[in-house]
Amino acid sequence: MSVYNAYMALSGALDADVRRDERLSMRTTFHIGGPAALYATVHSYPALRRVIERLGAEDVPWVVLGRGSNILAADAGYRGCVIRLGREFSKVSFGKDGTVSAGAGATLSRLVTETLAHSLSGLEFCVGIPGTVGGAVSMDAGTRHEWIGPLVSDLVTYKPGEGLRRYQGSEVEWGYRWTSLPGDEIILEANLALRPGDKTQIGEEMDRRLSRRRTRQPLGSPSCGSVFRNPGDRSAGRLIEECGLKGYRVGGAVVSTQHANFVVNDGGATAADVIAVIRHVHDEVAARFGVELTPEVKCLGFEE
Structure with missing residues (x-):
């Protein structure tokens, strides 16, 4: 394993920012954790593919990390590369009839806020949940009774060494904090099927749920x-x-x-x-x- 060779090969890479010894205490909501040997923010699909290929060539382990909201990082840190999905993966766009396309790097809080602005209902239960869209989909985030998975109409992943894959939401098994998506694939984008609603009522429901979370958590x-x-x-x-x-x-x-x-x-x-x-x-x-x-x-x- 050569972290140094990987760093030198990726330094100045197009659409990627690579750092050494990034403290994970600054990248997790626990505010705990030693340094990651490498920390790469990739802003496009070609950059993601290149970074992972180079890390593979140098036998450097890697992991994709969103906002670190369900991560406990070791005091000694991580000897591999932590990858964060950046600019191209953080977009949110709205189609017709309540469809929403969200990049895996977009924060769940931003997605919830923008669906409210567009008077779309369905994600009220997600208010106050930290993390990114990719993390939320990968673990089927939600409450004890409502999960994000059933709202996913389709999604796109990247399988290292093979390329992009698309899944229909109905092809995926969604469970309590679990999905059947392959663990070696990286979620890049999810399309959600929401429903038009009354903006005032949606906002009031979000406020109610957030107030309840603040009281109990x-x-x-x-x-x-x-x-x-x-x-x-x-x-x-x-x-x-x-x-x-x-x-x-x-x-x-x-x-x-x-x-x-x-x-x-x-x-x-x-x-x-x-x-x-x-x-x-x-x-x-x-x-x-x-x-x-x-x-x-x-x-x-x-x-x-």
């Missing part, structure tokens, strides 16, 4: 969102709370007193602190209820 504190998936019809947060774990702390990592399924960075938390909290919570819930909670947060850099 620690949106103002660094976190990765929900740490565990809800086990079936049961609430992970409720199980954790019933174990008396609200406020449980290791270093700067704390189980939120507002919502027990959130671990917040109370200042200076390390990835090791968070892992220790997650393990303790998992073990306590398993011991009391016999339920094995499944983490929803994705870890980056720990395998090295």
Whole structure:
């Protein structure tokens, strides 16, 4: 593996900005994580393809990262290249009859805001959810009862070494925080089928949902969102709370007193602190209820 050779080959690349030793604490909503050996922002499909081909030639591992809203990066960082989808992948456009085309790099908050401006209903449940469109589609983001997947009419991915692929939404299995999309393909764009509505009513519903989130979730504190998936019809947060774990702390990592399924960075938390909290919570819930909670947060850099 030669990170240096990859960096030199990609420096000054057309439609790509490549940096060395970019701290992941600045690129994740947890504000935790050491440096990525390389950090590449690609602004076009040719740039994405070239970057991945060069990384492959130099045997440098890579991962695509949106806003880092469900990522816990290792304290030691990531020895490979973190790829962010930039300009060409951040566009949002509107067609007829409620169709919306959104690049995977566009933020979900921007998409929600623009659908409101165009008086389109369907994404009200996404208000307040951080991250990008690509991340939301890849994990079928949403609430316990509403997911973004059923709104996807079709999407485009890139499979390294083979090229672009298009899927109809009906070809994809959509589940709770899961899709059947191949894990080795990168989502580039999604087309959503929304419905025309009354702008005032849509805005009021978004305000109601956002107010509810702010009341129930620690949106103002660094976190990765929900740490565990809800086990079936049961609430992970409720199980954790019933174990008396609200406020449980290791270093700067704390189980939120507002919502027990959130671990917040109370200042200076390390990835090791968070892992220790997650393990303790998992073990306590398993011991009391016999339920094995499944983490929803994705870890980056720990395998090295």
